[in-house]
Amino acid sequence: ETGVTQTPRHLVMGMTNKKSLKCEQHLGHNAMYWYKQSAKKPLELMFVYSLEERVENNSVPSRFSPECPNSSHLFLHLHTLQPEDSALYLCASSQDAELTDTQYFGPGTRLTVL
Amino acid sequence: AQKVTQAQTEISVVEKEDVTLDCVYETRDTTYYLFWYKQPPSGELVFLIRRNSFDEQNEISGRYSWNFQKSTSSFNFTITASQVVDSAVYFCALRNSGNTPLVFGKGTRLSVIA
Numbered sequence: 001e002t003g004v005t006q007t008p009r010h011l012v013m014g015m016t017n018k019k020s021l022k023c024e025q026h027l028g029h030n031a032m033y034w035y036k037q038s039a040k041k042p043l044e045l046m047f048v049y050s051l052e053e054r055v056e057n058n059s060v061p062s063r064f065s066p067e068c069p070n071s072s073h074l075f076l077h078l079h080t081l082q083p084e085d086s087a088l089y090l091c092a093s094s095q096d097a098e099l100t101d102t103q104y105f106g107p108g109t110r111l112t113v114l
Numbered sequence: 115a116q117k118v119t120q121a122q123t124e125i126s127v128v129e130k131e132d133v134t135l136d137c138v139y140e141t142r143d144t145t146y147y148l149f150w151y152k153q154p155p156s157g158e159l160v161f162l163i164r165r166n167s168f169d170e171q172n173e174i175s176g177r178y179s180w181n182f183q184k185s186t187s188s189f190n191f192t193i194t195a196s197q198v199v200d201s202a203v204y205f206c207a208l209r210n211s212g213n214t215p216l217v218f219g220k221g222t223r224l225s226v227i228a
Contacts, residue, residue, distance in 0.1 A: 042118075043205070043218040056215065088157060099147060099211050100166075105159035 003027045004106035006091050012112045013081065021076040021109045023091030029104075031097040032074040034066060037088040037108070049074060050097040081113045116141045118208050120219035127196050128227050135191045135222045137206030143167075145211040148182065148189045153203040153221070165189065196226045 004025045013019050025032060034046040048056035049068040063085075065077040074091055088108045094101035117140040127133045139148065150162040163173065165182050173180045177194045193200055203221045 040220070042220050045215040048215070058215070090157075090159065092159075099145070099209055099214075102149070102161055102164050103216060104161060105151070107156055107158040110157070 002106075003104050004091060004093055006089075006106040006109050008109060009107065010110045010112075012114065013078070014114050015081060015083070017081075018077070018079040020078065021089055021091075021111075023074040023076075023106055025072055025074075025091075025093035025104075025106075027093055027104060029093040029095050030071050031094045031101065032068060032071070033092040033094075033103060034074065034076050035090040035092065035105075037090055039087075043090070047076075048097055055097055078111075081111075083113050086111055086113045116143075116146075116208050116210050116214070116217050118206050118217055118219035120204075120206055120222050122222045123220070124223045124225070126225045126227060129198060130195050132192060132194050133196050133224065133226075135193075135204050135206075135224065137189045137191065137219060139187050139189065139206070139208045141187075141208060141210055143210040143212075147209045149207040149209070149216070150180065150189075150191050151205045151207065153205065155202070159205065162191075193224075196224075198226050198228050200224060201226045 007022045031050045036044045046060045047066045052068045067075040090108045091106040092103040094103045119138045146167045148165045151159040153159050170182050179192045181190045203223045205218050205221045207216050207218045209216045
């Protein structure tokens with residue numbers, strides 16, 4: 001079974017829509033992450049959760065709202081997005097949020113905002 | 115501040131050629147970890163290797179090898195006898211000690227032509 005899964009794989013939404021991205025990890029990890037990958041830019045860390053508590057928020061606009069109901073699931077709620085938010089959104093997990101822990105990534109959700 | 119530079123944006127090679135992907139990093143920490151990830155067209159980042167700053171031994175895994183040199187702050191990745199399935203974007207990443215995020219380079223797109 002794939003370690004980290006993400007749904008949907010592709011999403012097209014208008015600027016007034018509300019949608020959610022889902023991530024699930026089957027690795028028994030305690031930390032989960034959201035990254036944004038835009039064209040021509042390095043991966044940007046958005047949020048980090050460790051044991052369901054948010055430990056990092058890298059100045060992400062409030063139109064992105066994460067939720068971590070348990071250590072296996074992570075959501076990214078989207079509302080009133082802008083076209084520049086179109087990107088690949090990657091979820092990752094690691095054993096803990098420590099320096100020594102390797103992050104394992106899901107396949108991503110390709111988001112297009114019209 | 116930490117930074118990862120992958121100067122090669124795109125590389126094309128013919129199958130069976132060897133290819134080296136460069137990675138140069140900047141950090142003031144003495145304790146840090148370096149990573150390489152592969153991103154095939156499917157989008158998922160696949161973990162390849164993790165190396166800590168105290169271990170400068172080179173590593174070989176099948177056709178893959180890594181050359182870590184602290185003197186030049188480089189962590190280069192070589193694929194021997196490249197294959198079409200190696201075509202992907204390869205990312206080098208750095209994580210410092212403390213509660214710091216994983217910082218990625220911009221990636222190198224490798225195309226292996228049959």
